[in-house]
Amino acid sequence: MTMQLFSAFFTVLVGVGGCLAYFWGSNALLDVLLPVSARNDDRSIRNLRLQSTIRPWLFLLPALILLAIYLIYPVFQTLWLSFHDKAGDAFVGLDNYRWAFSDTGFRTSIFNNFLWLLVVPAACTFLGLVIAVLTDRIFWGPVAKSFIFLPMAISFVGASVIWKFVYDYRGEGQEQIGILNAIVEWFGGSPQVWISMPFWNNFFLMVILIWIQTGFATVILGAALRGVPEDTLEAAVIDGAGPFKIFRRIMVPQIMPTIIVVWTTITVLVLKVFDIVLTMTNGQWDTQVLANLMFDWMFRGGGDFGRGAAIAIIIMIAVLPIMVWNIRQANAERKGGH
Amino acid sequence: MWQRIRLEPSRFALHLAVLLIVAMWTLPTAGLLVSSLRDKNLIATSGWWTALTTTVRSVQTRTKDASAQVEQDGVFVISGNLFDGSEEGTGTVAAFGTRVAKPDEFAPGSTASYDDGRSLTVNADGTYRYTSPVKFEEGRGQRVFFMTSVPPRFTTENYSNVLFSQGIGRAFVNSLTVTIPATIIPILIAAFAAYALAWMKIPARGFMISVVVGLLVVPLQMSLIPLLKLYNASGFLSKTYLGIWLAHTGFGLPFAIYLLRSYIAGLPRDLIESAQVDGANDFKIFRRIILPLSFPALASFAIFQFLWVWNDLLVAIVFLGTEPDKTVLTYQLNSLLGSRGGNWEILTASAFITIIVPLIVFFSLQRYFVRGLLAGSVKGG
Numbered sequence: 001m002t003m004q005l006f007s008a009f010f011t012v013l014v015g016v017g018g019c020l021a022y023f024w025g026s027n028a029l030l031d032v033l034l035p036v037s038a039r040n041d042d043r044s045i046r047n048l049r050l051q052s053t054i055r056p057w058l059f060l061l062p063a064l065i066l067l068a069i070y071l072i073y074p075v076f077q078t079l080w081l082s083f084h085d086k087a088g089d090a091f092v093g094l095d096n097y098r099w100a101f102s103d104t105g106f107r108t109s110i111f112n113n114f115l116w117l118l119v120v121p122a123a124c125t126f127l128g129l130v131i132a133v134l135t136d137r138i139f140w141g142p143v144a145k146s147f148i149f150l151p152m153a154i155s156f157v158g159a160s161v162i163w164k165f166v167y168d169y170r171g172e173g174q175e176q177i178g179i180l181n182a183i184v185e186w187f188g189g190s191p192q193v194w195i196s197m198p199f200w201n202n203f204f205l206m207v208i209l210i211w212i213q214t215g216f217a218t219v220i221l222g223a224a225l226r227g228v229p230e231d232t233l234e235a236a237v238i239d240g241a242g243p244f245k246i247f248r249r250i251m252v253p254q255i256m257p258t259i260i261v262v263w264t265t266i267t268v269l270v271l272k273v274f275d276i277v278l279t280m281t282n283g284q285w286d287t288q289v290l291a292n293l294m295f296d297w298m299f300r301g302g303g304d305f306g307r308g309a310a311i312a313i314i315i316m317i318a319v320l321p322i323m324v325w326n327i328r329q330a331n332a333e334r335k336g337g338h
Numbered sequence: 339m340w341q342r343i344r345l346e347p348s349r350f351a352l353h354l355a356v357l358l359i360v361a362m363w364t365l366p367t368a369g370l371l372v373s374s375l376r377d378k379n380l381i382a383t384s385g386w387w388t389a390l391t392t393t394v395r396s397v398q399t400r401t402k403d404a405s406a407q408v409e410q411d412g413v414f415v416i417s418g419n420l421f422d423g424s425e426e427g428t429g430t431v432a433a434f435g436t437r438v439a440k441p442d443e444f445a446p447g448s449t450a451s452y453d454d455g456r457s458l459t460v461n462a463d464g465t466y467r468y469t470s471p472v473k474f475e476e477g478r479g480q481r482v483f484f485m486t487s488v489p490p491r492f493t494t495e496n497y498s499n500v501l502f503s504q505g506i507g508r509a510f511v512n513s514l515t516v517t518i519p520a521t522i523i524p525i526l527i528a529a530f531a532a533y534a535l536a537w538m539k540i541p542a543r544g545f546m547i548s549v550v551v552g553l554l555v556v557p558l559q560m561s562l563i564p565l566l567k568l569y570n571a572s573g574f575l576s577k578t579y580l581g582i583w584l585a586h587t588g589f590g591l592p593f594a595i596y597l598l599r600s601y602i603a604g605l606p607r608d609l610i611e612s613a614q615v616d617g618a619n620d621f622k623i624f625r626r627i628i629l630p631l632s633f634p635a636l637a638s639f640a641i642f643q644f645l646w647v648w649n650d651l652l653v654a655i656v657f658l659g660t661e662p663d664k665t666v667l668t669y670q671l672n673s674l675l676g677s678r679g680g681n682w683e684i685l686t687a688s689a690f691i692t693i694i695v696p697l698i699v700f701f702s703l704q705r706y707f708v709r710g711l712l713a714g715s716v717k718g719g
Contacts, residue, residue, distance in 0.1 A: 004508065008515040011579050015519035019526050027621040055620050056538040060546075063531035063591055069568075070561060070588025071553050077564035088567070134356050144356050146704065148363045153700035154693045155649030157668045161675060161689040162366045165373065165682060177385050177682070179369060211363065216711065223712055268555045275651045279672055294559050295652070298566070305563050312559040323555045330551040334544070 019062075026058045075316070081309035088305050096310035106311070109288045113318075115202055116209075116273065116289065121266040123210045125259060128217025132225055133247065135218075145222070149215030156212070156275030163208045164280060167194040196285040205287060208276050213269065217262050224258035225251060264322045271315050290315050367693075374690045375492045378683035394432060394487050396441045401458075401468045401479035414470045420484060421464040434460045434484035441483035460484065496687035504678075505662065506688050509670035513648060513692075515579060516658070516666055520586035520647045521640055527587065528594030529602075529636065533624050535595065536603040537610060547599070553592040561589070562656055569657065577659040585657045586650070590643050597713055601635035602628060638710025641703050645696050667692040 034047035034054075085092050100106045131148060135141035151159060168178030172190055176182040181191040194204045228251055236246045252259070274291035281287045283296065294311040297304050373386045384393050399420055407414045421429055435443035436450050436458065444450050446462035456470040458480065468480060501507040534540060535547055565585065568575075575581035605628070613623045629636075651668040658664050665673075671688050678684045700707060 004511050008511050011515055012518050015580065015583055016522050019523045023526065023530060031619075051619065052539070056534045056540040059530040059534040059538070059620070059624075060540070062527045063595060064546075066527065066584065066588040067550075067553060067591055070565065070585065071556055071592070072549075074561035074564035075556065077567075078560050081563060131356075131359060134352060134359075138353060138356060141356075144360050146701075147360045149704075150367070150697070150700065151363065153645055153696040154367070155651070155668050155696070157651055157671050157675075158649070158689050158693045161671060161685050162370050164675070165369060165686065166366050168682075175384055177381065177383075179365065179385065179387065182385050182387075211366070214363075219708055219711055268557075272557050272559065275668075278651070279675060291557075291559055294562075298563060298656075305567070309563050312557070312563070315557050315559050319555050319557055323552050326555060327548050327551050331544075331548060334547065 022062065023058075027055070030054060030058065078309045078312050078316075081305050082313045084306050086304040086306050092306065096306045097314075099307060100310055100314070105283075105288055105293060108286050109283075109290045109293045112202055112286070112288060113271070113290050116206060116270045117267060119203070120206050120209050120213070120270050121263045123206075124213045124217045124266050125221070125262050127210070127214045128221050128262065129252075129259075131214065131218045132222035133251075136222065136225065145215070145218055148218055151212045152215045154212065156208075156273075157279050159208050159212055160276055160279035163204075163211075164195075167204060169193045195281055195287075198286055201281070201285055201287055205276055205280055208280075209270065209273060213266055217266070220258060220262050221255065224255040228254045264325070268319055268322055271318055370686050370689055373682060374496055374686035375494070376496075376683070377491055377493055378496065378681070380488065380491075381682045381686070382680075389492075390490050392487050392489050394485055396483065396485050398438070398441075398481065398483050400481055401466065403477055403479045404474035407470075407474045412471075414473050416468040416474065416479070418466060419464045420460065420466055420482060429464065429486045429488060431460055431462050431464055432485040432487050434458075434482060436482070438483055442485050456480075458482065496683045497691070500684055500687045500691065504674060504684060504688065505665070505670055506667070506691055508663070509665055509667045510691065512664055513666040513668075513695075516582055516586075516654065517644060517647045519579075519583045520590075521643045523583055524587040524590045524594050524643060525636055525640055528591055528598050528639070529629065529632065530624065531591075532595050532598035532602050533620075533628050535599050538620060550592050550595050550599075554596060556592075558589060558652060562652075566656060577657070577661070577664070579658075579664075582653065582657045585653055586643075586647050589653065590646065594639050594643070597639050597710060598632065598635050600713065602632055605631055634706060634709060635713070637703065637706040638713065641699060641707045642710055644699060648696055 030051060034051050036044045036048050036051065081088050082096055083091060083093060085095075131145070135144045138144070154162070166178055166180050168176075169181055169191055170176050170178075176185055176191055180194065185191060195201050197204075232250055232254070233246060236250050241249065272291055273289060274295060277283060277287055277289050277292045278295070283289075283292050290311055294308050294315070297308040297311065369386045372389050373381050376386065376389055379395075380389075380393065383395065397420075402416050402418050404416075406418065407416050409415075420431065420434075431446045433442035433445060434450070435441045436452065437443070444460070446460060449457050449459040451457045454470075455472075456468065458466060458468045460466045460482070466482070501510075535543060535550075540546075569581055570576050575584070609627060609631075610623060613627055618626070649668065650666075651672060654666045654669055658666065660669065671685075671692050674684060674688055
């Protein structure tokens, strides 16, 4: 154990130190190679200009290289692989995509992903909005929000263990140790095996992600609601609008941009959801989703990279509209501000 | 006054509604924590919400064997305590019996007689006296069934078990080894890049910012296969800490650059220009002015990245592999779920160990976390 701690500490030191060394070293090297003296001679001015041309690239270089290797190159490589066979050698055209749409596993995944996309972002946004409005009116609201926010810190795997325990099933007649079945029995129902219940088990898995992400929606939407100008609310009250009408007609339209941001952020997350399905069911009982299916094909039987890549591309296509929208928003904002 | 009275029921309903929601959000985690501290037999037989109540349980044990007998006044006696060697150690006998079907046949203090003249007396504290007119011969003790009330009892032995016997302790150190550099390295790299993209004169700056924003939402799945091939071909990155640090750095960079750039771009222009007039170069400005002033944004990102890396499973499986000496907590927990699916004492304690660090980070630095969320998400809102 001590040996392991020591080597861990050493490894950490080397990793972080190497990174620091690059920035300090390269900048110091630049100062040495192109010296700038206090005398404003031609050489100093020329060196200063050279320095300010080169230095930004010293700052940017590690980031650009990493982004290129880890995100940009893979996008093109995955696209290329999706048109090739399992080892990536022979060109097979659209075969992987044709396979995908005729495969029952893939069809189940697409259907389930569709369900997830329909339910999870909507549920999180709705619950987040309701909780933000409710907690804003009580003195212990911040504490309540902390508790609802807390699952955001928990890993998907940890959350899956927590919920697997909630869904735990013991045969009828035995004492239930999962709280859900205990509640069902308390109300006179009979215990169920929740995670293998066809179709509905998808929703029991979605509950986990909703449980994790509602805090995120609450915080963001709560901040936006507090930014709604008081005078519009007062005007509505004077006009005799009830609380529900104010909420629907005044508050929601004013924070619509934020609602869209929350919705799209959770949508992107849903498309990538993998850990929950892997941990809870590993795709059994018709709960498969695209991200887990892709992982499956990456490693199954030595791995079929062509099919895995095709599934990844399909996930990417689903994300694409959100990506374009984000870039346009960011550009508009940048032109408006800095 | 009437208005106040009229409002009260709705105020009450509001408090109740929020209380109910909070309960729904915390009960699952509470169940995990409570269970991880309970005795493993209790976890398997009663709900965690009964942890504070006394439960009655039927236990089966044996008396000591013939070697423990002593002769007293012409009868052979084996005496001892039913709780010796049982998992509870101590307890109260509520009833006992000689047959499995009737563990509550006799009240404590009374004597049960067997057909062959033997008799068994069990007291409430578990002490028993087993007597026979002839010498005991059999190698094993007599079977005894009894009902015992188990008082609420909490233990930390689940934790010591998983930490040292189930590989969770080692995985904890591995998780730290992965997480700390994978948090610090992207902060450094992104902060430099963010400053360059915010304040330095470079061609195609707008284009690069757009690319970063676009990369924010690229699914990890797009990168897995090409990088796996690349790592396998390179040799020195495959299944190493360096490989996974770089992977986490690459995947975390778009958000880091995006978050830090918008913060650094918002710093006052005068500050930077006056430093330039004083002859400071950009490296000096960055170290002396930008870094200290950006502390809130750096802290926000650090928390995000820390949580993301600590909680990650996918990147760890693909780039660090599944060799036992390098597995991280999330992987270890996932594999325990497969191999120890029914052993809730192991799963709950392991799960709690995996979530305790993020929870501490989260609670102590919640302010920065929320600030980062707001800065990262509310675009133009």
